[in-house]
Amino acid sequence: MFWRERENTEQNSGVLCGQVRVLVVGDSGVGKTSLVHLIVKGIPVARPAPSIGCTVSVKHTTYGNAGSSSSSLKGDSERDFFIELWDVSGHERYKDCRSLFYSQINGVVFVHDLSQRRTKTSLQKWAAEIAATGTFSAPLGSGGPGGLPVPYIVIGNKADIAAKEGKRVSSGNLVDVARQWVEKQGLLPSSEELPLTETFPGGGGLIAAAKEARYDKEAVMKFFLMLIRRRYFSDEMPAPRPWSIPSAPRATQRIDDDDDQWSIPSAQRLPQRIDDNFIEDDQSYSTSVSSDPYKYDTLPPLPAQRNLTPPPTLYPQQPVSVTENYSFPRFSLSGSSEINAAMRTKRSDINV
Numbered sequence: 001m002f003w004r005e006r007e008n009t010e011q012n013s014g015v016l017c018g019q020v021r022v023l024v025v026g027d028s029g030v031g032k033t034s035l036v037h038l039i040v041k042g043i044p045v046a047r048p049a050p051s052i053g054c055t056v057s058v059k060h061t062t063y064g065n066a067g068s069s070s071s072s073l074k075g076d077s078e079r080d081f082f083i084e085l086w087d088v089s090g091h092e093r094y095k096d097c098r099s100l101f102y103s104q105i106n107g108v109v110f111v112h113d114l115s116q117r118r119t120k121t122s123l124q125k126w127a128a129e130i131a132a133t134g135t136f137s138a139p140l141g142s143g144g145p146g147g148l149p150v151p152y153i154v155i156g157n158k159a160d161i162a163a164k165e166g167k168r169v170s171s172g173n174l175v176d177v178a179r180q181w182v183e184k185q186g187l188l189p190s191s192e193e194l195p196l197t198e199t200f201p202g203g204g205g206l207i208a209a210a211k212e213a214r215y216d217k218e219a220v221m222k223f224f225l226m227l228i229r230r231r232y233f234s235d236e237m238p239a240p241r242p243w244s245i246p247s248a249p250r251a252t253q254r255i256d257d258d259d260d261q262w263s264i265p266s267a268q269r270l271p272q273r274i275d276d277n278f279i280e281d282d283q284s285y286s287t288s289v290s291s292d293p294y295k296y297d298t299l300p301p302l303p304a305q306r307n308l309t310p311p312p313t314l315y316p317q318q319p320v321s322v323t324e325n326y327s328f329p330r331f332s333l334s335g336s337s338e339i340n341a342a343m344r345t346k347r348s349d350i351n352v
């Protein structure tokens with residue numbers, strides 16, 4: 001209760017800062033750490049060490065307060081926000097305990113490797129695992145893939161390898177990840193002039209594509225700002241749209257033109273927007289989810305999840321409710337023992 005009151009006070013007085021927590025998940029080696037490094041530091045990392053358990057990085061940004069226009073990022077009223085990026089190791093070794101890190105989540109970045117098809121398919125399991133064992137901040141009224149109740153984006157990585165191997169990648173997405181890879185390699189100077197074509201793996205085709213690309217970090221930032229808006233300025237948000245919305249523009253980072261399953265049907269599209277909508281693609285996702293043993297709320301607690309005390313957090317969080325019957329690492333926003341069911345369905349529970 002203390003933190004709730006404090007946060008409200010801060011918001012009401014229009015001061016200080018806030019924080020959103022974003023999980024970055026996907027199979028081992030897909031490039032999560034590389035991506036996070038690029039987002040936070042703005043420079044490539046040559047040889048990222050495999051993550052151990054989870055690595056938290058923080059990106060600072062600013063955002064206009066509730067009294068300013070919804071998209072205002074500058075001016076007297078801007079406030080500081082910190083985006084926590086929880087880069088969860090995809091290594092099997094940590095499978096049984098990684099749900100320790102699924103706490104108070106505002107959003108999820110799913111990462112897969114375009115050259116390894118199975119890494120995209122397995123995102124379903126990641127989504128279901130997080131939905132079943134995580135706790136959420138500012139949850140949506142209804143769940144996304146696997147029951148995931150917070151906004152998410154999907155990022156396809158290693159387009160350069162996929163292109164070399166002749167794998168089909170949609171042109172728009174290829175452009176984005178091609179550019180991302182160029183940046184990671186340190187080939188993109190601040191002027192944004194692209195380097196010599198021969199330095200880029202795969203030849204001039206990707207260079208040409210990257211030259212015309214939208215800046216993919218822009219899409220990622222839009223996602224983060226949307227999470228901030230949902231958590232701290234929810235009154236500004238348009239009412240969540242039902243799942244049965246028609247098709248909508250894609251996010252630049254979506255890599256979903258392949259004919260596989262990482263998508264949700266039109267009847268289950270995300271209700272929230274990031275200006276241009278972050279929406280899953282046109283193909284069926286739920287068919288495989290419905291037969292998935294990790295289906296939302298059916299996943300039994302793993303041995304390592306029983307009777308655990310909550311993990312430490314970097315920032316003040318809502319008080320944690322741990323009862324004698326505590327068996328899932330889920331935390332209550334309100335301090336009551338009622339957990340996710342209510343939390344996921346009530347906008348009023350948004351912890352702003």
Ligand SMILES: Nc1nc2c(ncn2[C@@H]2O[C@H](COP(=O)(O)OP(=O)(O)OP(=O)(O)O)[C@@H](O)[C@H]2O)c(=O)[nH]1
Pocket residue numbers: 026027028029030031032033034035046047048049050051052088089090091157158159160161181
């Ligand atoms: N060719 C290519 N290699 C990449 C790309 N992104 C990352 N890599 C390489 O892929 C390897 C794994 O990258 P990481 O960022 O450590 O992958 P991760 O998903 O964090 O892996 P875990 O920590 O095991 O979960 C590294 O050698 C990276 O340099 C990319 O876009 N293209």
